[in-house]
Amino acid sequence: MDPAKTEAILREHIRLCTDLHELFIEEGQAMRATGAMPDEDLLERKKAFVDVLDKGLQLLRKINESGEPVPRPLQPLVKECRDKIMKLMMLDRENERLLLKNSLPPKMKEAYRKVAPGQIAKAYGKFAK
Secondary structure (H helix, E strand, O other): OOHHHHHHHHHHHHHHHHHHHHHHHHHHHHHHHHOOOOOHHHHHHHHHHHHHHHHHHHHHHHHHHOOOOOOHHHHHHHHHHHHHHHHHHHHHHHHHHHHHHHHOOHHHHHHOOOOOOOHHHHHHHHHOO
């Protein structure tokens, strides 16, 4: 495959990952701020992003199917793509935890609330006799 075309595909993939990263950050901030599930608008934007990502992945497959190695000068772009994907996976995992926490019944949510300073010491003090 032409190195210029490979570079363009990699740069587009990096841009898509950056856009998705921003969307994931927005989702996490919304869940932290409200303590509720994401709103419909955000979910629709995520659904719309799936088609865009699918097209980006098809382009990446073309690079892979060409059978030619990625030229050495483009290796930093490949590394940047991998780094972006790892960041997305970590952020997605964090958002999944928030989603689970926000979907718990109120009594279970209470168990996950922040602990006040000294509260742990008090709890351990009860049992230290």
